[in-house]
Amino acid sequence: MKISQVTVRRRLFLVLVGVMIAFGALVVRLGYVQLWIGGKLSERAEDSWRRQIEFAAKRGDIVDRNGVKLAYDISAPTLYAVPVQVKDKKGTAATLAPLLGMTEEKLYAQLSKSAKDVRLQPGGRRMTSELAQKIRALNLPGIYVAEDSKRFYPYESLAANILGFTGYDQGLNGVELKYNDRLTGINGNVSSLVDAAGRKMPNSSEKYSPPRDGLTLKLTIDQPIQSIVERELDHAMLQYQPNSAIAIAMDPNTGEILAMASRPTFEPADYQQAAPEVYNRNLPVWMTYEPGSTFKIITLSAALEEKKVDLKNEFFYDPGYTEVAGARLRCWKRGGHGSQSFLEVVENSCNPGFVALGQRLGKDKLFEYIKNFGFGKKTGIDLAGEASGILFKPKQVGPVELATTSFGQGVSVTPIQQITAVAAAINGGKLFKPHVAKQWIQPETGMVLEETQPELVRQVISPETSKQVREALESVVAQGTGGNAFLDGYRVGGKTGTAQKVVNGRYSASEHIVSFIGFAPADDPKLIVYVAVDNPQGVQFGGVVSAPIVRNIMADALPHLGVEPRKEQIGKELKPGETPTVTVPNVVGKTVTDLFEDMNMNFQLSASGKGTTVLRQAPAAGARVKKGSVIRIYLGDKE
Incomplete structure (x- = not known):
């Protein structure tokens, strides 16, 4: 069949148009690649050629409420190798082995890995700056x-259960774990171009991306108060050799933890x-136990709020026990307290x-409170690891359970529940959520x-009920079972607690958790402190073991907080044989020969250091202590 010239020309024209369209599309595509995405493709290509060595970002500092550093990073360089760039692996291993404290065989094995880069460890991990400088010079x-x-804690074990700790690059406990994301910065790196074999390209420049440090966490913790608290716990452990001991200091008006x-x-x-x-166990938030008599503050607060009692004008007779549904519940005092006002019931901690x-x-109202x-x-x-505690379920509460509760x-x-609740009872009735993080900087x-x-x-x-609670608890310290927490010059309120431990499902007659919760000033609380000691050896009463610890903490912490001593307070009722208190004089700057006049036979001296002049003293001048107490002085040269 003969094809006409017209048909031939039409087909040639269509082929030409097709070629032109294809060529145009190719031009457009080339233009798109060159002009539009060329930069991105070049970056991708460069990224495929680039090898990076990371620089760890500095982890954020953790500081106390006044900016004192409690945890921070210090320089600790790490040694890396890019195996394909190590030309003489055996020679390099032999050179580095004695410096890193590693065997040549182990180093050679690491240098021979097929990875793009290798951390030489353990010897090359977190080295000293001096060692890093030696290796650079090679x-x-x-x-x-x-x-x-690496992480550094300048005060060693101070606030350990709050701070927690870190692994190589991750918080593992405490606020280090709780706030890991904010404390962790963004790593930087130095990168260079390499060929397909991993060798550094000649005349290529290195690219440096600086790290971005983590945020600074300012805690509510007050380092001096934390030190005071830990000092007193150390003394308690030495004196009583208990299984454990805890202490919490809080600002009752904010829920801020000042020490734990x-x-x-x-x-x-x-x-x-x-x-x-x-x-792994932060006892102040993890430990659960029966609180004993410190819990009576809650019953007292509820009874006053519901107007179920008039503390001063109502009386109660205590024969030493009470019968409830066939169960005899005893008072701690054999023979009882006899006839007493309900204020004396509180002072005497009368069960x-x-x-x-x-x-x-009634059970519904009491458990509601x-x-x-x-x-x-x-x-x-x-803080991680907080427990919930345990309450009776409503259907489990009978007359005996109501009574014992x-x-x-x-x-x-x-412990954190206990101090938070009592803070609400004495701060005007406000329950605050406790916290340790104050600011992010x-x-x-x-x-x-x-x-x-x-x-x-x-x-x-109500604030009115809270005022009544404060006054009653101040009376407990001045006139009742909390006398060992009395602090001359400061209006201290508080409550003792002595609770039998449950051992193998039964109450132990020999093991107790003894506690005391105290606050000051009683008319305007600025500080509340809770101390619990688990199974102290020897005496096992909260008023004997824990109350003095709280007193000692407050004696140093209140002046630090700027709370001045005052003359107006309920006078302490001295029991038969009880030692009176005296004021500590200021002996700083005095010579040894002057001291005996200042002591006036009221104190014992314990001196340390060499010299003839008193540089420091403890307790501080103005503190009230029992007559005959030991005053610690540090001697040195005047200059």
Whole structure:
């Protein structure tokens, strides 16, 4: 079949158009690749050729409320190798082995790996700056020193259960874990171009991306108060040899934790030397136990709020026990307290009297207040491992359970619940959420990025009721069982607690958790302190063991907080044989020969140091202590 010229020309034209369209599309595509995405493709190509060695960002500092550093990073360079760039692997291994304290065989094996880069460890991990400088000076091909750091805790075990600790690049406990994301910075790196074999390209430049440091965390903790608390716990451990001891100091008006500690403890930088149950359990938030008589503050607050008692004008007779549903519940004092006002019931920590208050309230109302004060659930403090405590379920509460709960037996609480609840009872009735994080700060500029405000959970009792509670608890210290917490010049309120431990499902007759919770000034609380000691050897009463610890903490902490002593306070009632208190004079700057006049036979001296002049003293001048107490002085030269 003959094809016409017209058909031939049409087909040629269509082919030409097709070629032109294809060529145009190719031109457009080339233009798109060259002009539009060429830069991105070049970056991708360069990225495929580029090898990076990371520089760890500095982890954010952790500081106390006044900016004192409690945890921070110090320089600790790390040694890396790019195996394909190490030309003489055996020679390099032989050179580095004695410096790193590693065998040549182990180093050679690491240098022979097929990985793009290798951390030479353990000897090359977190080296000293001096060692890093020596290795840099060797200028070994394929060996790189990367800036790295390690965590440093300048006060060793101070605040260990709050700070926690870190692994190589991750917080593992405490606020180091809780706030790991904010404390961890963004790593930087140095990168260079390499060929397909991994060799550095000649005449290529290195690219440096600086690391971005983590944020600074300012805690509510006050380092001097934390030191005071830990000092007193150390003394208690030596004196009483208990299983454990805890202490918490709080600002009752905000929920800020000023100090928190427990014994036994550990050093965060060397935590693995301690037993796992020591570094994994933050006892002030994890430990649960029956609180004993410190829980009576809750029963008292509820009874006053519901107007079920008139403390001064109502009386109660205590024969030493009370009968409830066939069960005999005893008072701690054999023979009882006899006839007493309900204020004296509080002063004397009389169990039968508090049973009467619980019965007046009834189970529904009493447990309503217990829950409103925060018991039975976590406080929400920003620390890991918090327990909830245990309360009776409503259907489990009969007459006996109501009675025992009224004086702190049969319920299980945590230390943080206890101090948070009592803070609400004495601060005007406000239950605050406790916290340890105060501010987040940008490290380069010092700008405050975020600040934790006091978080009011609820109003539990009225300010008027809270005032009555404070007055009653001040009377406990001045006239009752809390006498060992009395601090001349400061209006201290508080309550003792002595609770039998449950051992193998039964109450032990020989093991107790003894506690004391105290606050000052009683008319305007600035500080509340809770101390609990588990199974002290010898004497086992909260008023004997724990109350003096709280007193000693307050004696040093209140002046530090700027709380001045005052003359107006309820006078302490001295019991038969009790030693009176005297004021400590100021002997700093005095010579040894002058001291005996100042002591005036009221004190004993314990001197340390060499010299003839007193440089420091403890307790501080103006403190009130028992006559005959030991005054510690440090001697040196005047200049």
